[in-house]
Structure formats: structure tokens, C-alpha cells
Amino acid sequence: MERKNYQQNRPNRPIDYLQESVNKIILIKVKRNRLFRGKLAGFDEHLNLYLEGTTQLFEYMDEDGSLHEEHETLGDIVVRGDNVIFVNLANPDS
Secondary structure, X not given: OOOOOHHHHOOOOHHHHHHHOOOOEEEEEXXXXXXXXXXXXXXXXXXXXXXXXXXXXXXXXXXXXXEEEEEEXXXXXXXXXXXXXXXXXXXXXX
């Protein structure tokens, strides 16, 4: 009887997709409607994220109804996992 490798047959878990985004640019949204973009340098089991070269993104609408985006450079930051609402993972080809 042939023994199958459990790892090969197991579907990818969300943490596996996050691992594939290490050293790539990601976008995360945290509580209080804040957006950050930076290179994912690492993470832990609590989804604490270490980002390098991070910018915070702000979107606002002017009097004419035009949507504008501004950036604030933050550098290297750690985002606590319990604040994360979503993570937009890196494109697998990038």
C-alpha cells in the first residue's frame, strides 16, 4: 500500500499565502479605517506584521467631488495582528 504525503494533499492555508508574500509589497487595512503599504519582512502566529518602507495612505474627497490620495512615510513598523482587518497579498508573479 502506497503511503501518501499529507502535506502534498492538504489545501493551502491562509498562513501559507502570507508566507508567499514575505519580501513583497502588501497592502493592509487596520482598525480606524487606516491603510498601510509596505514590504512584508516577517510575521508571527498572531499575525503581527513587520513592514519595511511603509507608507500610510489617506483618501479624501475635495469640494468638487474629486477623490485624492496622500501618503505619509512611516519607514519600518510593526502592526499588531489584532488590529488587522484585511491583508491584500502580493501578486504571486511580482
